[in-house]
């Protein structure tokens with residue numbers, strides 16, 4: 001199945017995976033061109049945007065670290081403290097969503 005992914009800023013199709021930068025906004029993800037992502041970071045949207053694309057190497061490492069922190073919190077804490085684990089779920093879910101929603105549709 002081929003599905004085109006369009007840039008959130010310039011609305012052009014993103015043709016290559018290396019050009020794709022998935023931005024993590026507050027509670028949702030948006031696909032950008034690498035250049036458009038960099039430009040958007042300088043604008044007002046950056047207030048709600050993380051500095052690194054979710055699909056960057058940093059995003060992947062961050063998701064892996066979050067996974068271990070999540071496991072740690074769930075194993076080592078009791079009662080209401082377990083609620084803190086929610087913070088570590090987001091990076092993991094975002095990373096997986098970035099792949100399943102966008103990355104897999106953009107050719108290398």
Ligand SMILES: [Zn+2]
Pocket residue numbers: 007008009010011012032033036
């Ligand atoms: Zn663009």
